[in-house]
Amino acid sequence: MSVSKIKKYNNDVLLDVLNLSVTFELKNASVKAVDNISFKIKRGEFLAVVGESGCGKSVSALSILKLLPPKIAKIESTHLIFDGVDISNWTTSQLREIRGKRISMIFQEPMTSLNPVLTIGDQITEPLITHLKLTANEAQNRAIELMSMVGIPEPENRLNQYPHQFSGGMRQRVMIAIGLACEPDLIIADEPTTALDVTIQAQILELLKDISKRLGIAVIMITHNLGVVAAYADNVNVMYAACIIETGSSNDIFKNPSHPYTIGLLRSVPRLDKSREGKLATIYGLPPNLMNPPSGCRFAERCPIYEKQCDNSPALIDNVTSKNAKVACWKTDFAKVTGAKMYASNKKTKKSVPDVNATPILTVNNLKQHFNISLRSGWFTSKSGKVKAVDDVSFSILPGETVGLVGESGCGKTSVGRSILHLNNPTNGDINFQNISMNKDSIALVRRDMQVIFQDPFSSLNPRMTIGKILEEPLIVHKIINDKASRLKRVNELLEQVGLYTYMADRYPHELSGGQRQRVGIARALAMEPKLIICDEPVSALDVSVQAQIINLLEDLQAELGISYLFIAHDLAVVRHISHKVIVMYLGKIMEVADEKSLYSKPQHPYTKALLDAAPVPDPEIEKNRKRTILKGELPSPLNPPPGCVFSTRCPEYTKECSKLTPPLVKFTDEHFVSCIKVKEFNA
Amino acid sequence: MLKYAFNRILLMIPTLIAVAIIVFLVLRVVPGDIVELKLTAEGGEVSMEQIEAEKKRLGLNDPLHIQFYNYMIGIPQGDLGISLWTEKPVAEEIGSRIGLSFQLAIFSTILAVLLAFPLGTLSALFRGTFLDYVIRIITIGGIAVPAFWLGMLLIMLVLSFGKLPPLGTVSFFVDPLTNFNQMIWPAISVGYRYTSVVARMLRSSILEVLSEDYIRTARAKGLYERVVIVKHGMRNALLPTVTVIGLEFAFLLGGLVVTESVFNLNGIGKLFIDSVIRNDLNLLQGLVLTVATAFVLVNLIVDLCYAALDPRIRYQS
Numbered sequence A: 001m002s003v004s005k006i007k008k009y010n011n012d013v014l015l016d017v018l019n020l021s022v023t024f025e026l027k028n029a030s031v032k033a034v035d036n037i038s039f040k041i042k043r044g045e046f047l048a049v050v051g052e053s054g055c056g057k058s059v060s061a062l063s064i065l066k067l068l069p070p071k072i073a074k075i076e077s078t079h080l081i082f083d084g085v086d087i088s089n090w091t092t093s094q095l096r097e098i099r100g101k102r103i104s105m106i107f108q109e110p111m112t113s114l115n116p117v118l119t120i121g122d123q124i125t126e127p128l129i130t131h132l133k134l135t136a137n138e139a140q141n142r143a144i145e146l147m148s149m150v151g152i153p154e155p156e157n158r159l160n161q162y163p164h165q166f167s168g169g170m171r172q173r174v175m176i177a178i179g180l181a182c183e184p185d186l187i188i189a190d191e192p193t194t195a196l197d198v199t200i201q202a203q204i205l206e207l208l209k210d211i212s213k214r215l216g217i218a219v220i221m222i223t224h225n226l227g228v229v230a231a232y233a234d235n236v237n238v239m240y241a242a243c244i245i246e247t248g249s250s251n252d253i254f255k256n257p258s259h260p261y262t263i264g265l266l267r268s269v270p271r272l273d274k275s276r277e278g279k280l281a282t283i284y285g286l287p288p289n290l291m292n293p294p295s296g297c298r299f300a301e302r303c304p305i306y307e308k309q310c311d312n313s314p315a316l317i318d319n320v321t322s323k324n325a326k327v328a329c330w331k332t333d334f335a336k337v338t339g340a341k342m343y344a345s346n347k348k349t350k351k352s353v354p355d356v357n358a359t360p361i362l363t364v365n366n367l368k369q370h371f372n373i374s375l376r377s378g379w380f381t382s383k384s385g386k387v388k389a390v391d392d393v394s395f396s397i398l399p400g401e402t403v404g405l406v407g408e409s410g411c412g413k414t415s416v417g418r419s420i421l422h423l424n425n426p427t428n429g430d431i432n433f434q435n436i437s438m439n440k441d442s443i444a445l446v447r448r449d450m451q452v453i454f455q456d457p458f459s460s461l462n463p464r465m466t467i468g469k470i471l472e473e474p475l476i477v478h479k480i481i482n483d484k485a486s487r488l489k490r491v492n493e494l495l496e497q498v499g500l501y502t503y504m505a506d507r508y509p510h511e512l513s514g515g516q517r518q519r520v521g522i523a524r525a526l527a528m529e530p531k532l533i534i535c536d537e538p539v540s541a542l543d544v545s546v547q548a549q550i551i552n553l554l555e556d557l558q559a560e561l562g563i564s565y566l567f568i569a570h571d572l573a574v575v576r577h578i579s580h581k582v583i584v585m586y587l588g589k590i591m592e593v594a595d596e597k598s599l600y601s602k603p604q605h606p607y608t609k610a611l612l613d614a615a616p617v618p619d620p621e622i623e624k625n626r627k628r629t630i631l632k633g634e635l636p637s638p639l640n641p642p643p644g645c646v647f648s649t650r651c652p653e654y655t656k657e658c659s660k661l662t663p664p665l666v667k668f669t670d671e672h673f674v675s676c677i678k679v680k681e682f683n684a
Numbered sequence B: 001m002l003k004y005a006f007n008r009i010l011l012m013i014p015t016l017i018a019v020a021i022i023v024f025l026v027l028r029v030v031p032g033d034i035v036e037l038k039l040t041a042e043g044g045e046v047s048m049e050q051i052e053a054e055k056k057r058l059g060l061n062d063p064l065h066i067q068f069y070n071y072m073i074g075i076p077q078g079d080l081g082i083s084l085w086t087e088k089p090v091a092e093e094i095g096s097r098i099g100l101s102f103q104l105a106i107f108s109t110i111l112a113v114l115l116a117f118p119l120g121t122l123s124a125l126f127r128g129t130f131l132d133y134v135i136r137i138i139t140i141g142g143i144a145v146p147a148f149w150l151g152m153l154l155i156m157l158v159l160s161f162g163k164l165p166p167l168g169t170v171s172f173f174v175d176p177l178t179n180f181n182q183m184i185w186p187a188i189s190v191g192y193r194y195t196s197v198v199a200r201m202l203r204s205s206i207l208e209v210l211s212e213d214y215i216r217t218a219r220a221k222g223l224y225e226r227v228v229i230v231k232h233g234m235r236n237a238l239l240p241t242v243t244v245i246g247l248e249f250a251f252l253l254g255g256l257v258v259t260e261s262v263f264n265l266n267g268i269g270k271l272f273i274d275s276v277i278r279n280d281l282n283l284l285q286g287l288v289l290t291v292a293t294a295f296v297l298v299n300l301i302v303d304l305c306y307a308a309l310d311p312r313i314r315y316q317s
C-alpha cells in the first residue's frame, strides 16, 4: 500500500468496507450469506444494522475480523480500510494484533460467550496482558476499574468469581468490560441485549452509549429491534437477503423510508405508544433462500409494487431526497408516495369489544403455585427452598376478550398459564372455567374448550408426523369427527383458516418455516373449537414481519369465532396491540391490572412505569426527547423475596413503610387496580 | 472444595456397604460346591459324611444370617475370612498379589493417558487430514481388538524379534529396568483399549469445545491461537475426558484378568480365575470387594479432578 494513498484518505472515516462478500462452501451447496455490501463508519459514530433473521448481519460483522470458520467461509472484498490501512488481505495472525485492541466484539449470548472454567478477572485481564503488555498486577487493577465503570458492584470480590455466579445482565457487562479493556476505536456489538429483559436491556444500552460517546468509540450495533435503533443509532443499514437495501440517518429511515421493505418493516411493528388503530401491516411471504436467490430484486416476490423492470437487480444508489441516504429499488419515488397505501390496504378492523356484562369464561381466585426445590443435594446434606412462582393472583377473562400478561422473565407468567391448564397442580386457589370449578379430574371435561399455543413452534410439534396427521390426531382422540373423509375436509379447512396451503398437509414440521409452524400450532388448537386459548409467548421466536402475520391471524380468529385469549408475553408493544386488558406481574404477584388504554397512558405502579420507560419506541424524534429513569439492579432471587412490597428493592419511590406489609391490589378507577401503597400520593 | 471432597469421601461408605451386601447375596445364589471339588481333587472316593464334616468345619453349614454377620463384622477389621481352598486368610492371599496388579494398572493408565492426549489433540486439530485418519484407524483398533488376543500377538512378536524377559516378576524397586521390560508388554495389551477410548473422547470433545461461543470470544480478544486452544479449549475438553478415564478403569480391571493369564503373571487377575474355577466363595468375595473399592477410589479421584477443573461443580456445594 502506498504512503500517499493513506495520506489522501479521509481520516474521519474509521472503517470503509467496499464490496464485501462472504460465501459458505458447504458439502452440497454454497450459500452467499453476504453479497457485495459496502458501507463506511466514522469515528465515534453509532451505526445500527437491522434486518430479519438470516439476512447476513452477524456474518458480515464477523467477516471484518475474519472470525468465521476459515475452512468453509470464503471472504472477498475490494478493500476493507480500517484507520487508513487496507486490512482485507491480512492473515489471521496479523489481524490478531488488532482484535480486541482496536476493534472489539460483544456477542449476543452472554450465557455462552464467557469461558465457564476461567475467572471473570482472568477473562478481563487477558487482552490487557496480551495487547498492552501490562503486568498481572496492573492488569488486575485496570480490570477492577473497568468493572466498576460498567456497573458491576464490588469488583474486587467478583474478580475471582466464575461466570455461572453472574446473571445474564451482569455477564453482558463483563463482555462490555472485555470489549472496552484496550479502549478500542470500534466496537461491534451483535444483538447485545436480545437475550435480556427490557429493564436490563435499557441499562446495558445506556451504558454502551455513554461510554462510547465519552471515549469516542465508534459502535456497529446489530439488532432486529427497531425501537433500539431509533433510540440509539446515528445511522442505519437495512439488510435484506444478504444485501444492504437501504442506508441513511436514523431520521431518514424512520421518517422517510424509501425501500418498500423498510416501509413494510416499520409498519409491521406494533406500537407501544399507540392503541391499535387497525391491523398490522404484513409483508407477504418469506425472505428468499440464499442457496438460490432470485436474479433480480431480492424483494420482488414479496413487494407490493413489483413490476417487470424489477427482474433486473437494482443497485444501491444515492437516494435523491436526502443526502447521504442510499436505496436499492427501481421505484423509490413511487414507494415513498404510496407507502401508506402499499401496506394499509388491509381493512381497518377495530378490536372486537367483549360484552362487559357477560359472565366471565374464566375466573382465577387467589391462585398460588409454590415449588419446593432442593438447593443442595447430597446423601447427608440437603437444603430446600420454596419458590413462590405465583402468589395470590386473581383475575378473570370475558368471552371474546384478550387478557395480556406481561412481566420480565422469571416473574411467573408461564406458571400462571400452566396452573390454569393443570399442567402443574396449583398449590392453592380456585379456577373456574365455564362455571365448572377445576381440579385434577374436572380438567378432563373442559380440556377441549381450553387450548394452548407454545412459544417454540418446533419442539411442540411431533417431528415424525405430517402436518395433516398432527391436525387429524386431536379429532380422532377426542372423537370429534368420526369418519375419515370429513376429518380430512376439516383438516383442510383448518389449514386455510390459519393461512396455510392445503398441500402442506403432507409436509413434516421441519419442512416449514417458524411462522408456518406457529400457524400449525394455532390450527391444532382450533381443531378442538376451543373457547379459550392460552398463548404462551406465541410470537417471541418470530421475526417482526411474521410476528405481525400471526398477531393479525389471532385477532381475526377472535373476531370471527369469539375466542378468548390469555396472551402471555414479555413484549409490551405486542401485548398492547392485542389485549383488551393487561396484567403486569413481578415476582409472582400482580402489580397492576387495567384496560389497555389506561395502563399504557396512565400507568400508576412504579414498576409499570419503569417497564414502559425502558422499552424504546421506533421513532427517533420521540426517543430524542425522552428522559429515561433506568431501574437499578436486577430481579431479586425468588427464593428469598424482599419483605413487604416485592418491588421494594428496585423501586425509585421506596420508603421504609413499603417494607412493612404487602400492598394489596386496590381499586384506582373502575377498570384499574394497583398494588402500591403510594398510588394516592402520586396523584395528589 | 474441601467440603466437596469430604462429602464425596463420606459418600463412599454407603456405596461400599451396598457392594458388600450385593456380593454376598449374589455369590450364595451361584451354584457349585467347593467342598466336593476340593475333596475329589485329591482323588479317591468321598463319602457324604466326609463332605458334611468338611462343610461344618469350614462354617458353610451355618445359617445364612450368621455367615452374613461374620462376614460384615470382619470387613472393617480387614478380616475377609479364610480361603476355602488354601485355608490361608483371604486378606493375605490378596495382599501378596495385589502389588503386581496394582503396578500393572497404574502402568497402563499412565501409558494410556500419556498416549491418548497427544493422539486425541492432534487428531482434533488436524481434523480431516491424513494424520487424523491414521489416528482414528489406530484407535478404532483399540476398541475392536480384545486384550488377550493383543497379548498373544505381542508375545509372538517379542519372541520372534528378541528374547522374552525372565519369568517370575522382579520388583520395580529391586531392578527397575527388568521390571519395566516385564511389565511393558502386558501394560500395552491392557492399555490399548484405554488409550483408544480416551483419545477418541478427547478428540470429539475438543472439536465440540472449539465451536463454542467462548472460543470465538477468546479469538475476538486477540489472544494467540495457542492460548485459545490450550487455555480456553483444552481445559473444557478435559471435563468429559476425565469422566471417561474413570469409567474405563472398570474395563481395565476386566482386561487385567485375561492379560495376567496370557502373560502368566501371578496377580489378582489370576487369583480371580482360580477362585472362580475352585468355587472359592470367600476368596471371590474378597476379590470383588477389593476391585470394587479400587473402582470407587478411582472414581473419587476422578470426581475430585473434575471439581478442580470445573468451578460449577466446586461451588455447588
Ligand SMILES: Nc1ncnc2c1ncn2[C@@H]1O[C@H](COP(=O)(O)OP(=O)(O)OP(=O)(O)O)[C@@H](O)[C@H]1O
Pocket: A024, A026, A031, A033, A051, A052, A053, A054, A055, A056, A057, A058, A059, A060, A069, A072, A224, A290
Ligand atoms: N457457519 C455457517 N455455515 C453455513 N452457513 C452459515 C454459517 N453461518 C451463517 N450461515 C448462513 O448465513 C446466512 C446469514 O446468517 P447470519 O448469522 O449472518 O444472519 P443474521 O442476520 O445475523 O440473523 P439473526 O438475526 O438470526 O442473527 C444464513 O442463511 C445462515 O444460515
Ligand code: SF4
Pocket: A259, A260, A261, A297, A298, A299, A300, A301, A303, A304, A305, A306, A307, A310, A314, A328, A329, A330, A331, A332
Ligand atoms: S426494485 Fe421493484 S421489486 Fe424491488 S423493492 Fe423496488 S419496486 Fe419492489
Ligand code: SF4
Pocket: A605, A606, A607, A645, A646, A647, A648, A649, A651, A652, A653, A654, A655, A658, A663, A675, A676, A677, A678
Ligand atoms: S409499595 Fe413502595 S416499594 Fe412498592 S411499588 Fe409502591 S412505592 Fe414502590
Ligand SMILES: [Mg+2]
Pocket: A057, A058, A059, A190, A191
Ligand atoms: Mg445474528
